[in-house]
Amino acid sequence: MKFIVSSTYLLKQLQVLGGVINNSNTLPILDNFLFDLKQDKLTVSASDLETTMSSVLNVDSDNEGTIAVPAKLLLETLKTFPEQPLTFVVEDNNTVEISSNHGKYALAYADGAEFPKAVELANPSSTSIMGDILATAIDKTIFAAGNDDLRPVMSGVFFQFSPESLTFVATDAHKLVKYQRTDVTASQVAEFIMPKKPLTLLKGILAGSESDVLIEYNDSNAKFSFENTELICRLIDGKYPNYEAVIPKENPNQLSISRTQFLSSVKRVAIFSNKTTHQIRLKIAGAELNISAEDIDYSNKAEERLTCSYQGDDMQIGFNSRFLTEMLNNLNSDDVSLEMSLPNRAGILTPIDGLDEGENVTMLVMPVMLNS
Amino acid sequence: MQKTILHLDLDTFFVSVERLINSELKNKPLLVGGLSDRGVVAACSYETRGYGVHSGMPMKMAKELCPEAVAIKGNAGTYSNYSDMVTEIIKEQVPLFEKSSIDEFYADLTGMDRFFGCYKYASELRQRILKETGLPISFGLSVNKVVSKVATNEAKPNNQLKIDYGLEKPFLAPLSIKKIPMVGDKTYQMLSNLGLRQVRTIQEMPIDVMQRVLGKNGRIIWKRANGIDHTPVVPFCERKSISTERTFDKDTIDVVKLRGILIAMTENLAYQLRRGEKLTACIAVKIRYSDFNTYSKQMRIPYTSADHILIPKILELFKTLYNRRLLVRLVGIRFSHLVSGNYQINLFDDTEEILNLYHAMDHIRKRYGDKSVIRASAMGARTIGRMQNPFDGRPPIVLAHRKQ
Numbered sequence: 001m002k003f004i005v006s007s008t009y010l011l012k013q014l015q016v017l018g019g020v021i022n023n024s025n026t027l028p029i030l031d032n033f034l035f036d037l038k039q040d041k042l043t044v045s046a047s048d049l050e051t052t053m054s055s056v057l058n059v060d061s062d063n064e065g066t067i068a069v070p071a072k073l074l075l076e077t078l079k080t081f082p083e084q085p086l087t088f089v090v091e092d093n094n095t096v097e098i099s100s101n102h103g104k105y106a107l108a109y110a111d112g113a114e115f116p117k118a119v120e121l122a123n124p125s126s127t128s129i130m131g132d133i134l135a136t137a138i139d140k141t142i143f144a145a146g147n148d149d150l151r152p153v154m155s156g157v158f159f160q161f162s163p164e165s166l167t168f169v170a171t172d173a174h175k176l177v178k179y180q181r182t183d184v185t186a187s188q189v190a191e192f193i194m195p196k197k198p199l200t201l202l203k204g205i206l207a208g209s210e211s212d213v214l215i216e217y218n219d220s221n222a223k224f225s226f227e228n229t230e231l232i233c234r235l236i237d238g239k240y241p242n243y244e245a246v247i248p249k250e251n252p253n254q255l256s257i258s259r260t261q262f263l264s265s266v267k268r269v270a271i272f273s274n275k276t277t278h279q280i281r282l283k284i285a286g287a288e289l290n291i292s293a294e295d296i297d298y299s300n301k302a303e304e305r306l307t308c309s310y311q312g313d314d315m316q317i318g319f320n321s322r323f324l325t326e327m328l329n330n331l332n333s334d335d336v337s338l339e340m341s342l343p344n345r346a347g348i349l350t351p352i353d354g355l356d357e358g359e360n361v362t363m364l365v366m367p368v369m370l371n372s
Numbered sequence: 373m374q375k376t377i378l379h380l381d382l383d384t385f386f387v388s389v390e391r392l393i394n395s396e397l398k399n400k401p402l403l404v405g406g407l408s409d410r411g412v413v414a415a416c417s418y419e420t421r422g423y424g425v426h427s428g429m430p431m432k433m434a435k436e437l438c439p440e441a442v443a444i445k446g447n448a449g450t451y452s453n454y455s456d457m458v459t460e461i462i463k464e465q466v467p468l469f470e471k472s473s474i475d476e477f478y479a480d481l482t483g484m485d486r487f488f489g490c491y492k493y494a495s496e497l498r499q500r501i502l503k504e505t506g507l508p509i510s511f512g513l514s515v516n517k518v519v520s521k522v523a524t525n526e527a528k529p530n531n532q533l534k535i536d537y538g539l540e541k542p543f544l545a546p547l548s549i550k551k552i553p554m555v556g557d558k559t560y561q562m563l564s565n566l567g568l569r570q571v572r573t574i575q576e577m578p579i580d581v582m583q584r585v586l587g588k589n590g591r592i593i594w595k596r597a598n599g600i601d602h603t604p605v606v607p608f609c610e611r612k613s614i615s616t617e618r619t620f621d622k623d624t625i626d627v628v629k630l631r632g633i634l635i636a637m638t639e640n641l642a643y644q645l646r647r648g649e650k651l652t653a654c655i656a657v658k659i660r661y662s663d664f665n666t667y668s669k670q671m672r673i674p675y676t677s678a679d680h681i682l683i684p685k686i687l688e689l690f691k692t693l694y695n696r697r698l699l700v701r702l703v704g705i706r707f708s709h710l711v712s713g714n715y716q717i718n719l720f721d722d723t724e725e726i727l728n729l730y731h732a733m734d735h736i737r738k739r740y741g742d743k744s745v746i747r748a749s750a751m752g753a754r755t756i757g758r759m760q761n762p763f764d765g766r767p768p769i770v771l772a773h774r775k776q
Binding site for chain 1: 675713715718730
């Protein structure tokens with residue numbers, strides 16, 4: 001087996017695929033890239049058993065064969081080369097020899113057959129979506145997903161496809177984000193929960209991409225194909241909580257405020273809040289929003305007043321400032337609206353402007369129980 | 373800078389309070405403590421000490437040693453009130469003080485010499501407490517907490533002692549090493565086996581030898597023996613954990629009863645958390661079998677103060693812990709890793725009804741007392757927990773015989 005490939009072209013592809021590989025693997029073979037050569041098509045794959053990603057590269061060759069090459073060693077080497085053709089030759093003594101303009105390097109390789117096979121999707125359904133839209137959907141939701149091992153369904157993003165719209169939901173039981181697109185649709189109704197890791201990878205690759213992504217899915221796996229790359233991952237098994245039911249319908253108290261002003265005030269005041277609970281207090285009366293925090297242990301205290309437009313009863317509500325800053329940071333509108341009903345029910349944060357046609361964002365944040 | 377630290381200690385505090393309430397008890401041998409078979413002596417009058425009675429010993433044994441003694445159950449609430457009276461006076465008179473237990477105080481009088489004369493000032497303070505509350509009190513005055521405390525113990529009963537600057541070492545030298553705070557029975561045994569009985573001997577030893585024998589504590593004991601102590605007087609006592617436990621009059625194997633008690637304890641402590649606007653992230657259950665083997669198990673949880681999260685976790689811990697099918701002598705729970713904050717409501721698990729219910733229950737408790745409303749499953753437990761707010765900066769009420 002022998003092939004010639006451009007060093008930077010290979011590096012660029014491998015760096016993307018390298019994101020799949022875990023730092024510590026129980027299976028040593030997973031520390032490798034799988035090189036599968038078929039004439040002038042080289043398919044490179046990386047896997048962590050849950051997620052497998054592969055790219056097809058054009059190389060100069062007329063051979064066939066599969067080998068597994070140590071990922072770390074190869075990436076480190078490739079990073080140091082300026083653009084030049086590299087020749088890979090598989091030797092008999094279980095090493096692959098790379099020849100560059102500078103010299104020769106030999107790496108031990110493993111048998112490609114040991115590498116776990118990517119799953120084949122049995123009778124999948126499919127839908128197609130523009131890369132950038134998918135990246136945005138992931139970006140808008142993924143921060144709200146949880147980390148609790150005891151509740152795995154909440155550690156992913158819920159994809160809900162229907163002929164009317166595509167909906168993406170993430171929650172950790174304290175905050176929730178629902179991102180909906182009515183301008184993109186699927187042919188039939190489908191629901192599945194995507195784990196965080198492949199989504200983070202997709203987000204990185206697809207940001208700004210104009211090309212279409214084909215999403216195929218069945219009950220247990222999903223496959224994302226775009227350009228020369230394929231990503232197959234196992235879905236999170238389980239039933240996603242009924243999030244629609246917890247979004248309060250009646251919210252008589254409505255606050256509108258400049259997002260950047262609100263965000264910077266919350267950030268500033270939060271510095272004075274308790275370092276573990278990050279708790280802040282919002283007091284709204286008339287057209288004034290009062291944000292305060294206190295860290296009793298260190299006698300730190302802060303209070304700010306903002307003017308806002310408010311309709312509703314005077315109220316006092318406590319939030320974890322982390323949640324508010326994360327949400328406000330994730331939005332990019334000029335103004336936001338915060339709708340509330342009672343101090344022990346969710347606040348609903350929505351952007352007032354800056355949305356595309358057919359785009360819809362709803363963010364929910366649960367308050368903390370203040371002693372009145 | 374040279375410091376002046378005053379240590380005040382109420383003599384046989386519980387006994388003194390009982391005698392104030394009932395003057396017939398004066399000059400009679402008196403024991404305060406639990407009266408049941410399991411009870412221990414919390415305080416004993418000087419008259420009984422001649423019989424070999426000391427606090428911490430089983431009440432049964434004390435009564436055998438001194439049959440003439442009157443035994444009284446005592447009431448922590450009354451003691452707390454009298455302690456507060458003394459605290460008020462001290463608070464008024466000194467710039468900085470620390471209440472280290474129900475009957476002990478440290479005050480930092482540094483710099484007051486210039487105006488009053490610390491010893492004179494302290495003597496006047498002691499007389500004032502004596503006059504206004506009628507409680508005998510002793511004090512020790514020196515350059516640091518340890519020497520002052522030892523001086524107070526030497527001054528007792530109802531007296532005072534000043535150790536002049538520079539005389540700390542000679543003062544400590546002839547005393548028994550038992551008098552050094554933190555040398556308990558075990559350490560004393562160990563040191564006397566090595567031939568160390570007088571503080572003088574420790575003073576003459578190199579510090580490294582002490583460290584080799586007792587590790588880190590050896591260094592501290594050596595320093596204390598030499599009258600060196602730099603711990604400051606801390607006015608506010610930050611609670612690191614809250615706990616409660618219960619020893620049964622009779623060992624039990626009734627799991628329903630045990631669970632009921634644990635639920636009652638959890639409910640009470642969770643209310644204390646909410647009242648103090650605190651959250652816990654670590655819960656523990658303790659269990660002591662009739663053979664005195666004690667086991668405890670703890671668990672990290674996300675920050676919370678909600679009954680419906682804590683109770684199942686506590687019961688779960690108890691289930692894994694109670695596996696010996698033996699009679700149980702004691703159960704207890706502890707919440708630690710406390711931080712200030714309020715309960716973060718969960719989108720899916722918490723309903724509005726339950727939140728409103730907590731709110732209403734806490735409101736009732738605030739007005740009518742901790743036990744005005746409790747879970748039915750917790751009603752089997754008679755009395756648990758505490759009366760006072762654990763987060764008001766005061767030290768926990770520690771019975772006199774229990775070493776902190």
